[in-house]
Amino acid sequence: DGGITQSPKYLFRKEGQNVTLSCEQNLNHDAMYWYRQDPGQGLRLIYYSQIVNDFQKGDIAEGYSVSREKKESFPLTVTSAQKNPTAFYLCASRPGTGGKGNEKLFFGSGTQLSVL
C-alpha cells in the first residue's frame, strides 16, 4: 500500500545532540513538507521541498536542516541550535506543486521528539 512512513515514533534527544527524523513516501509525490505541532498552536511549516535536490525554508526553519537527495525521502535533522525541540513532528507530501486542484496533503503518523 502507498503511504508516508515516519520513524521513529518516539525520539529522545540529549543536550547538544543532533537527531534525524526519517520521512519516506512511496506515492511518487513531488512535494514534501515538515511541520511542527505544539500544544495550542497550529501546525507550523519548518521546511518544504517541491522537487528533488531543492528545498526552501518555511516559517520556523532555524535550528533545523533537511536534504532531498531522493524523491521518496525527506529527512529532517534537529540540530543543537534548536533550543526548544520538544514537539510533535509531521511529515507530509502531495502530488504536484502548482494549481489549486492538487493541494491535498498526505500525512505521516508523526514523530514525538522529547529532550532528556
Next chain:
Amino acid sequence: AQSVTQLDSHVSVSEGTPVLLRCNYSSSYSPSLFWYVQHPNKGLQLLLKYTSAATLVKGINGFEAEFKKSETSFHLTKPSAHMSDAAEYFCVVSDGLTGGGNKLTFGTGTQLKVEL
C-alpha cells in the same frame, strides 16, 4: 500574506445535536480552504476542501462547510454529532499560488467534545 483564525479552542456538544466549528481567514489571493480532522493516536485526515467551485462543500462523515467571501469565513457544520466525531479539527488556508510551494497555513485547532 495569509492567516486563519479558529474562534473556539474547545467546543462541547451533546450527541445528536448540531456541530458548528468556526473559522475565519485572510488571504491576498483567491484562497483554497480545507478542514482536517485529527483523532487521538491517528494522523491528520482531510474532511473537505473548497477550491473556487461550489461555495457549499460536502465532506466525509456528514460534515459540510460554506465559503462566505463577504464574511471571510469557512465554518464547519454537521447536523447531528456522533461520539466518534470527538477529535481535533484544523482549518487550513492556501493561497494556491504556483511557484510558492503552495504553503498551507493551519489554524490553532478546535477540540470537539461530544457528550452523551
